[in-house]
Amino acid sequence: MTTRYWLEIWTEEKHYSKISRILGERPSSNPRSIVQARETTEEDEPRWDYPHILMDDLEPLLPMLEDCGVTPDKISLWVHANYQDPSLEFTLDPLAMMRLGDMGIKFCFTCWRGNEFGLLNEEHPRGGDRVVDIDDVWIEADQSETGFAYPAGKARAVVSFDDGTFWEGTFVSYTYLEAMIRGSQRSGEFLKGSYFWMEGMILIEVLGKKQIEKAIMDLLKRRQFEKAFKPIKGTFQKELEEQCQMLELVVLHGPDMTESLTDLFELPKHQIQQVPSMWKHVRQLPIHVPVAEGIQPVLNLLDLKQANLQDYGILKQDISINWISQYAGHCNLEFGYGLLRELGRRGITLNLDCREAEDFISRSVE
Numbered sequence: 001m002t003t004r005y006w007l008e009i010w011t012e013e014k015h016y017s018k019i020s021r022i023l024g025e026r027p028s029s030n031p032r033s034i035v036q037a038r039e040t041t042e043e044d045e046p047r048w049d050y051p052h053i054l055m056d057d058l059e060p061l062l063p064m065l066e067d068c069g070v071t072p073d074k075i076s077l078w079v080h081a082n083y084q085d086p087s088l089e090f091t092l093d094p095l096a097m098m099r100l101g102d103m104g105i106k107f108c109f110t111c112w113r114g115n116e117f118g119l120l121n122e123e124h125p126r127g128g129d130r131v132v133d134i135d136d137v138w139i140e141a142d143q144s145e146t147g148f149a150y151p152a153g154k155a156r157a158v159v160s161f162d163d164g165t166f167w168e169g170t171f172v173s174y175t176y177l178e179a180m181i182r183g184s185q186r187s188g189e190f191l192k193g194s195y196f197w198m199e200g201m202i203l204i205e206v207l208g209k210k211q212i213e214k215a216i217m218d219l220l221k222r223r224q225f226e227k228a229f230k231p232i233k234g235t236f237q238k239e240l241e242e243q244c245q246m247l248e249l250v251v252l253h254g255p256d257m258t259e260s261l262t263d264l265f266e267l268p269k270h271q272i273q274q275v276p277s278m279w280k281h282v283r284q285l286p287i288h289v290p291v292a293e294g295i296q297p298v299l300n301l302l303d304l305k306q307a308n309l310q311d312y313g314i315l316k317q318d319i320s321i322n323w324i325s326q327y328a329g330h331c332n333l334e335f336g337y338g339l340l341r342e343l344g345r346r347g348i349t350l351n352l353d354c355r356e357a358e359d360f361i362s363r364s365v366e
Helices: 014-021 050-066 093-105 174-187 190-192 208-220 237-242 259-265 292-302 306-311 337-345
Strands: 001-011 034-042 075-083 087-092 106-113 134-138 142-144 147-149 154-161 166-175 201-204 245-253 270-273 278-285 321-328 331-335 349-356
Touching: 001 050, 001 174, 014 034, 014 050, 050 075, 050 093, 075 087, 075 237, 087 106, 087 154, 093 106, 093 337, 147 201, 154 208, 166 174, 174 190, 174 201, 201 208, 259 278, 278 292, 292 306, 292 337, 321 331, 331 349
Parallel strands: 075 106, 166 201, 321 349
Antiparallel strands: 001 034, 001 075, 087 349, 106 331, 134 154, 142 147, 154 166, 245 278, 245 321, 270 278
16 A cells, blocks of 8 residues: 655746745746645555644745745645555544644545556556546537637537547636626626526636647546536446445444434434444435535534533544545545534544445546
């Protein structure tokens, strides 16, 4: 098993070298918009204490980073594990979540089961057990007398892979979006332009074939393609059905309290699992439900019953949440600082459990 830890910082290219020096990293001769700092690789399971080590290094540097325009929302802490066992577990303790929340930093946990890292980089351009590559990119462009053009300001792109699946996304230029907002303000649509919505919208500065293809390749390299694009109906269905998420609210308790907790929370009995001294509420969630959206109702329920739990002698450290992700190809979990602060403030431990679905597919680039 191999685990990597790092800090990721988004910056303007003009500040890249200065921020690299602040972090004690050697700047690249090619300035970029992302600085990866304090990257460490260990041949071991993910360590629960390593987020604290990274935060200890980062905290005194935050004022200097802010002087360069790096606000906390542009910083994320990453843990990435490459493992061989059927599942992988990682625990975030309440203090780590409280610190991340107070600092305003996002936490990202990714894992990959196989012989190589799932994240693409120069050393490992491909990873996983079964990889499919781009077969073709088709862009639905408007025809004009001069050939292909995009006068409408938007274009539909369809990407086909060599496993026979097709994915589609809609690219929209910045100028087109501005024009649509102005038009909505005149017509009264979208609450007189106070918001705008378009299915599958991907914003792009220049709406051209070459720029769209570059954007697609970047989305694949950053493992964001399947969030930005959607499978065309009838393709990739088996893999989607294999993916799911489960949330478990776990309460440790004294003897003969299981029925009392079930009655207290007023939950369906088929969602309850119980063993001696442990009560567990289990919810299955669709794969597309964000972590925060899945966990927040459970936090609201705990707040509502907090006084009753104290009467039962149940302490903060007796309560934990398990987030179980059954994934296909690459597990990528993201936790915003607001949710982390809420969990940490309540003293709740968060356990992550990633399990690979059978016969997964990974989309990659050559």
